Amino acid sequence: MRNKDFAFWLFLAPVLFALGTVVLLPLIYGIVYSFTDWDGVNAAEFIGVKNYIELFSDQSFLNSLWFTFKFSIASVIVINIMGLGLAMLVTSYIKSKNVLRTIFFMPNLIGGLILGFIWQFIFTKAFDAIGRATGIEWLQGWLSDSQTGFWGMVILMSWQMAGYIMIIYIAYLENVPKDLLEAAEIDGANPWQRFRNITFPLVMPAFTVSLFLTLSNAFKIYDQNLSLTNGGPFESTKMVAMDIVQTAFQLNQMAEAQAKAVIFFIIVAIISLTQVYVNKKKEVEM
Amino acid sequence: MKKSGKRWTLEIIGLLLALLWISPFYLMIANAFKTKREIFTNTLKLPETFTFDNFKQAFEELTFLQTFMNSMLVTVLSVAIILFFSAMAAYALSRNGSKLSNILFFVFVAAMLIPFQSVMIPLVSIFGKVNALNFYGLIFMYLGFGCSLSIFLYHGALKGISKSLDEAATIDGCNRFQTFWYIIFPLLKPISITVGILNVIWIWNDFLLPSLVISGDGTDTIPLKLFLFFGQYTKQWHLALAGLTISIIPVIIAYFFAQKQIIKGVSEGAVK
Numbered sequence: 001m002r003n004k005d006f007a008f009w010l011f012l013a014p015v016l017f018a019l020g021t022v023v024l025l026p027l028i029y030g031i032v033y034s035f036t037d038w039d040g041v042n043a044a045e046f047i048g049v050k051n052y053i054e055l056f057s058d059q060s061f062l063n064s065l066w067f068t069f070k071f072s073i074a075s076v077i078v079i080n081i082m083g084l085g086l087a088m089l090v091t092s093y094i095k096s097k098n099v100l101r102t103i104f105f106m107p108n109l110i111g112g113l114i115l116g117f118i119w120q121f122i123f124t125k126a127f128d129a130i131g132r133a134t135g136i137e138w139l140q141g142w143l144s145d146s147q148t149g150f151w152g153m154v155i156l157m158s159w160q161m162a163g164y165i166m167i168i169y170i171a172y173l174e175n176v177p178k179d180l181l182e183a184a185e186i187d188g189a190n191p192w193q194r195f196r197n198i199t200f201p202l203v204m205p206a207f208t209v210s211l212f213l214t215l216s217n218a219f220k221i222y223d224q225n226l227s228l229t230n231g232g233p234f235e236s237t238k239m240v241a242m243d244i245v246q247t248a249f250q251l252n253q254m255a256e257a258q259a260k261a262v263i264f265f266i267i268v269a270i271i272s273l274t275q276v277y278v279n280k281k282k283e284v285e286m
Numbered sequence: 287m288k289k290s291g292k293r294w295t296l297e298i299i300g301l302l303l304a305l306l307w308i309s310p311f312y313l314m315i316a317n318a319f320k321t322k323r324e325i326f327t328n329t330l331k332l333p334e335t336f337t338f339d340n341f342k343q344a345f346e347e348l349t350f351l352q353t354f355m356n357s358m359l360v361t362v363l364s365v366a367i368i369l370f371f372s373a374m375a376a377y378a379l380s381r382n383g384s385k386l387s388n389i390l391f392f393v394f395v396a397a398m399l400i401p402f403q404s405v406m407i408p409l410v411s412i413f414g415k416v417n418a419l420n421f422y423g424l425i426f427m428y429l430g431f432g433c434s435l436s437i438f439l440y441h442g443a444l445k446g447i448s449k450s451l452d453e454a455a456t457i458d459g460c461n462r463f464q465t466f467w468y469i470i471f472p473l474l475k476p477i478s479i480t481v482g483i484l485n486v487i488w489i490w491n492d493f494l495l496p497s498l499v500i501s502g503d504g505t506d507t508i509p510l511k512l513f514l515f516f517g518q519y520t521k522q523w524h525l526a527l528a529g530l531t532i533s534i535i536p537v538i539i540a541y542f543f544a545q546k547q548i549i550k551g552v553s554e555g556a557v558k
Contacts, residue, residue: 007462011378012390014371015433022409022430023397029408040411086303094296096304102545103304109537109548111491113509117516117530118314121523126313129329159310167553213556220401223493223509227516244403245494258407265404272399 027265033258040254051259060235061260064243071153071239072218078158079214080207083165088199090166091173101170105163112160116227119156123148123228146236149229153237156224161217165210172206173199212275216268240264311534318527325523340528347518348511348529354536357490357507360421364428365485369478372433376440377466381452391441397434402494410498424499428489436481439555443477444470483551490537508533 034051038044055061086104090097107115123142131139142148176199184194222241225231231238231246238246244264248257317325318340319333328334344350375394379387409427413419418426447470455465471478493509501510512533519525541548 005462008378008382011374011462011466015375015394015429015437016390018371018426018430019394019397019433021412022427023400023405023434024393026405026408026412027400029412030405033408040407089296089300089303092296094293094300096297096300100300100304101549102541103307105545105549105552106538106541107307107310108552109487109541110534111493111509113491113493113513114530114533117512117526118310121317121527122310122313125317125325125329125523133330159307164552164556167549168556171553209556220403222403223491226493227513241401241403245406248407249498254407254411261404261407265401268401268404269399 030258031262033255034262036255038255038258040248040252044255051256052263054256055259055263058256060238061240061243061247063235064238064240067150067237068219068239071150071157071221072215074150074154075157075161075218076211076214078154079161079165079218080210082158082162083210084169084203086162086166087169087173091170101166104166107160108164110160112221112223113227115156115160116224119152119159120228123152143229144233146233149233149237152228153221153224156228157218157221160224161214165214168210168213169203169206172203176202208275208278212271212278216271219268219271314527314534315531317523318531320524322522322524340524341532344515344525344529344532347525348508348515348532350532353506353508353511356505360424360428360496360505360507361486361489364425364432364489365482367425367429368432368436368485369482371429372436372481373440373471373474373478374466375433376437376444377470379437380441380444381449391437394434394437398438402431406494406498413499419499420503421500421505424496427495427499428485431495432485432488435555436485439477439481440474443474447473479547480551480554483548484555487548487552 033044035046035048036044037047037050086100090101090104094100120143127139127142131137143152180198181194184198189197220241221239222245225237225239225242229237231242240260241264244257244260247253247260251257313330316332317329319336319338320328321337324333379391410419413423413427451469451473452465455469460468491509492507493513496507496510497513500506506514512529515529516526519529
């Protein structure tokens with residue numbers, strides 16, 4: 001198929017048109033709008049970088065950005081430790097491994113909105129009941145302050161994503177040669193040494209994939225945030241994605257919201273491009 | 287002897303973790319059968335008397351059959367369109383090999399970096415101006431957002447399909463489209479399943495995009511309806527939990543029948 005072939009363009013036309021009007025055109029419009037005072041209704045006037053400068057004094061945005069960073073880092077650590085642990089468990093020689101895989105992966109199929117609602121019940125009602133029955137005080141009053149709101153989000157996210165990350169680690173763990181591990185065991189290597197010197201280096205590429213996947217997923221989260229805490233109490237658990245949605249569709253400050261959206265895009269792009277760079281670098285080394 | 291002892295320890299750890307993992311579902315289902323009062327007095331144990339009233343009311347208020355069909359229609363149509371057009375585009379790109387096709391492929395891959403929230407405001411504005419904030423507009427948007435990853439995955443798979451097949455088909459009198467539709471597309475079936483599964487999971491559960499595009503126009507999908515329902519019954523957990531349980535049942539059934547395919551598809555989509 002040549003460039004001048006009619007068929008080449010005919011085959012590409014539907015997706016080019018869709019991507020162009022749904023993603024690329026809005027992206028360009030969005031960048032332009034972020035330099036105006038557009039409110040969604042009236043004609044926009046160019047105001048330079050005013051929206052961006054105002055972001056630095058927008059406490060709501062700065063708080064949500066900080067909370068999102070903290071949340072992402074905590075989630076990445078917890079999810080990857082849990083994901084790798086679960087993957088090692090279900091690739092060992094136990095009988096129940098297939099059932100376990102099925103169970104651990106299950107939350108990942110259900111929408112974030114639904115999962116958030118379920119956990120809202122667990123944190124506010126079930127935790128409270130356990131706390132009352134056992135007298136453990138810290139189980140009571142979850143989601144009523146920013147501390148428990150934060151950990152509530154991390155627990156929800158980890159429960160949902162650990163099974164997904166487990167699947168990725170499994171794909172790599174199954175490539176670790178069994179005879180190599182057995183040979184090391186016969187030679188007297190203890191489980192930690194076997195993990196450190198054989199499994200870990202071979203699973204290394206999975207870390208890059210999983211770390212960045214969890215990082216960008218955690219950073220972009222919206223549904224779970226909406227249904228678990230709705231940003232509360234007092235907006236202390238509001239994340240960037242939610243801040244953008246609220247600024248745009250509740251406050252109708254379209255241009256300000258779009259400036260936030262551009263910053264959001266830049267951060268997410270940096271995360272993803274770093275991953276591409278790290279992967280490329282590794283390929284060279286190997 | 288030592289080995290079997292260790293195995294049993296791992297089996298028990300696995301069992302405990304599995305119980306912990308499904309405990310949220312247990313709490314949801316067990317409490318969905320209780321009365322409003324009993325949820326407060328007995329949150330953790332099984333219900334003393336099972337009542338189906340909650341389910342009946344939630345089912346009616348969610349107009350669940352209608353809502354379920356809306357979700358099905360949006361998902362099936364969107365995914366069918368994504369599969370067909372993405373495979374076609376990936377085929378054209380992979381068989382062209384010119385600089386231009388490399389650039390276009392790069393544009394599709396680069397578009398995967400763009401988060402939804404970065405484009406949603408102008409998107410709603412643009413589509414609002416041409417009166418496309420409706421069911422059909424939504425499906426078209428799913429093609430726009432879904433085509434990048436799909437083309438990327440198809441493009442990878444097409445590298446493994448020899449060009450001599452195309453040539454043979456051309457000699458036998460197939461035109462471009464016939465070659466694609468009768469020869470290439472059937473060979474892409476394994477990757478089509480992967481691409482399909484990834485898109486189904488995403489679109490079925492999607493909330494923000496449909497909430498901006500079709501909310502309240504009678505074609506509400508399950509997440510949209512559930513959000514409204516939940517806002518209405520926020521302090522009435524017996525109804526809210528029954529609604530959540532009903533909403534999850536279709537997913538659990540699908541998972542039960544296709545879990546091998548689903549896990550394989552998700553794994554392939556993530557590792558590539």
